[in-house]
Amino acid sequence: MSRGPTMAKLCRFVKLNDRFNAQVFTFMLPGRILREFTPDIYSKDFVYGYQKWNVSFVRTDRHIGAFLKLQSPSQGLRCRLDFSFTVVNRDHFTKNVSFIEKSCEFSPEASVFGRKTFIEIEDLLKRNFLQESGELLLEVEMRNIHSIYECFMRLPKESSSGNHHGHNYHATNHHNSRHDGYEDRMESTYFMFGLSDWSISLFPDNSVAEADGSVEVQLQRHTSFDHLCYVRYRIILGDEGTFDSGDLEQVLDASGVGEPFTIGASVYRLARGRSTLRVKVEMISVVSVSEVYLSAVPSIGNSRSTSSGLTGSHMGGAARAHCYDRDKQAWILEADLTGKYLALRLFYTDISHVPRKFSRYVGWNIRLVSRGGSPRPKRTLDGPYSKYYVQQEADDGYVIRTDLLLDEVSSP
Template sequence: MLSGRILREFTPDIYSKDFVYGYQKWNVSFVRTDRHIGAFLKLQSPSQGLRCRLDFSFTVVNRDHFTKNVSFIEKSCEFSPDASVFGRKTFIEIEDLLKRNFLQETGELLLEVEMRNIHSIYECFMRLPKEIGAGNHHNNNHNHHATSHSIHHHGGSRRDSYEERMESTYFMFGLSDWSISLFPDNSVAEADGSVEVQLQRHTSFDHLCYVRYRIILGDEGTFDSGDLEQVLDASGVGEPFTIGASVHRLARGRSTLRVKVEMISVVSVSEVYLSAIPSMGHSRSSTGGGLGGAARAHCYDRDKQAWILEADLTGKYLAFRLFYTDISHVPRKFSRYVGWNIRLVSKGGSPRPKRTVDGPYSKYYVQQEADDGYVIRTDVLLDELKESECPYLDGEDRKMTLHIEWMDSHLLINPNYTSLDDVTRLHKHQMSREILALQAENYALEKQLYSYQQSLAKTTSGLPSRSNSRANSCERNSTVNRM
């Protein structure tokens, strides 16, 4: 909702609160001129070398009919530190807002902002070591060139043959700082060399995270990793992977190596451990709906909200219940929307965690004394948990390891909004997009028809008319008669 005071003279610019989309922080602003209201979208978390490309639109909603709405669309806008704001100064005329029934009963304007198809790409040029195996080089960083320096060992691990680290500058994604490190293998000849690549997170160390990304090395995409998914531990260090080519071969004789990183997604993860021993009692638990004596684990989401996960071992298949224990702390007149997913981590066999059935999940929470819990089902038979070689249980304490992915968390001002409202809102959004697509198609057909008409008119004007043809024919006949 945009305050109606934007229509008054000498009104200062109006800014929205910051919000997150595509793992970046944004806000919108509205600027009044003598005749128009301007609307702008700004990237609040720009990083040197990072470009965010996306489509967005602004729409001011008319009270009478949706066909009277006024909107504009910007496609493939590339946000960067040098160009962090896009929009239109002349979005809508003030006179139109006053005369065409745009003001709501509260005196405010209802606006919609849509953002789609975001791509976040970081790019830098890493300066190569001058001498192979020399070690401990320190090159200054110019024009986003990364430094080359001695490797820091993490967690006591050693890379004896990887004496140097080439590291990028930091960039922002998912409200955390990241960098890419390359570890050239200088212990062998250049033709047989290799390089390790490692993604690192430098902030937000309170959670594990799943990160999806893609790395391209070389000016012409000499190496393309494709989409990768990794688990980064609480220290922020990911598992490195090895490329079977030296940095000099990847750079193709140049003194710098071009590095592009497309960041796709990052999700905070709570790692919990649950016992697989069935509960003997069936009394109600204090969490509001669980089984007494059930295996449970406490955890916190990325907003420091407290939760409890219980294992439900009473049916044929393994199931879980997730309780929002801080539900009594949801502010009055607000609701909290939370989206999550759960993976059952395998101890052996398949390297990929097993997702639960019907995920991901979401729910709207309002203030109440206790949460009844959200049932999460799996297709894992309880009989499998009794097997000595069960891939989901630790061999010693017989506990399951689960990863809760906290995908979304938003505090909403409307406490009565539920998942049922999502359906009608989605349908409205789909219909409006269909109408826009049909309008664009109709406009394209009209242009094509006009082009055909113009072409036909030119063709017709180049042909002799019937009267001229008859006159020419009579003239030829009279000439023949004279002869």
């Protein structure tokens, strides 16, 4: 009788909340990998650093090999990170066996890194690595990821007079510029980040002399249009890093179009005499964002809550609002008006849809924006938040505290 594929099951996930964004994924590895003629064992895809990965384990005559693979490679995109594999010993953590790889650069040409001779099979059998269930407990730590897309854009041909015919693109009219000046638009190929496709576009202002020229730069998302997103990124132009934007933060609307920004130099000056311009984009983070309207007084709607990670529908004036995450799971955000300070309660209304014998890890953050007051968002206390959910009939709700007095919130 044939068996189905043997999997390495993800059983625990931990964020270390350090400056390297270290995360630990713990897998249960079937003990049958110690037997002869066992096929390679793989995990399901998981996400780290806004990219998809999986791990695999290969048995040879004497050793078990362990490998990490980038499952979402894009042409021109390189992901550099540190990672380690650790087999947990039942007796004491000092008897664990590990290996560490630093500054590994994953790309379409090199999407797998690891070690063929991670640990000897004889050691696993003799040194008490097998758990009581007969499985192996294995931790994969990933940290310090940098996702950098790089391409070379060919410059438009220069006219003999030194001026360049084209359109003058303005940040206030970027939707029109994308069509009116299409012939002069310089666009990169697509690359994958945060489970969406992206590109970068340059709009040269060729209507003036090169010395007075400028270029507008625009980031665009081409998939996942059902929600806003908050993105952090950095752009470097030129072979020697002639222009470096530093870290940028933007909210992209549901069309996926970001607000362009202007560089006070022509593409020809940035390229320094070359026929192509080197473009680097470092993607740092992206989260889905929804706006839901809640009221601190049931009959008056005067505050707006912005939730990172959930997509919502507006319910002006209500003390609760329905939200949907990017997996189309339903939530309810409710204002709690029973105390001295405003509190919120988040309910996972689709908790009964979590598959049996599985748990679902969800992370989110919330910012409060007043309709009539200061436009600067105010963070809730103790965020960002996360929780494991398992299947049950109803969710008791997650309480989110704020330092906003109810009297101040409900006053006109």
